[in-house]
Amino acid sequence: MTRRSSIRVVLSEAETPITLPARVSMTRRSAVRVLQLLLLTAAAPSLYAQQADAGAVRVAIINVELVVAEAREGKELRAFLQQTETQTRAALEANASRQQSLRQSAVGKGPDERRGIQHQIEDLRREAQRLADDAQRRATKREDETLRQINERLRPIVQQLIGEVGYDLILNASVGGVLHASARVDLTPRVIEMLQAQEQSESESSREP
Helix, strand or coil: CCCCEEECCCCCCCCCCCEHHHHCCCCCHHHHHHHHHHHHHCCHHHHHHHHCCCCCCCCCEECCHHHHHHHHHHEEEEEEEHHHHEEEEEHHHHHHHHHHHHHHCCCCHHHHHHHHHHHHHHHHHHHHHHHHHHHHHHHHHHHHHHHHHHHHHHHHHHHHHHHHHHHCCEEEECCCCCCECCHHHHHHHHHHHHHHHHHHEEEEEEECC
């Protein structure tokens, strides 16, 4: 997956560039975040509640980023985003070129003509922003749809592996994070118990004369 990127088109040296938002490129962060969330919420509760059999803790990793990249839907998404970025960049650069031509044509013109040209330039700037916003919306919609599709295929695979092998812990190898954890490796209840005991001890000590 490519990291987040932006398209910057300078409309003039004196003006702020138009930036095509980052979601036009496939984002590693969003793909992994959404898949982690969906995998966690989709896992069968019984898999979390069951105590693992006696023996060594079974730990595995899944590189979610690589899974997304190699999935059919992921490849199609990457191609779509690259095409969207290329087309939008070309449209924004053409828009900037038209603005530059208008600025050059304003040289030596009277006040009324310059005002008319400035209005045209402002219209082109609004058009450029609409192009960037539209590219963002289409990229975001396609990315979200693709992640849902990949999750629907990946979820039963992960559940099958948990059921067959009895993994206690499955980690996301690409950026970290837990995809599955059994009760045996969950220290949360023990930590809460120890914390409450500590609080009780401190409370009793404060009451002693």
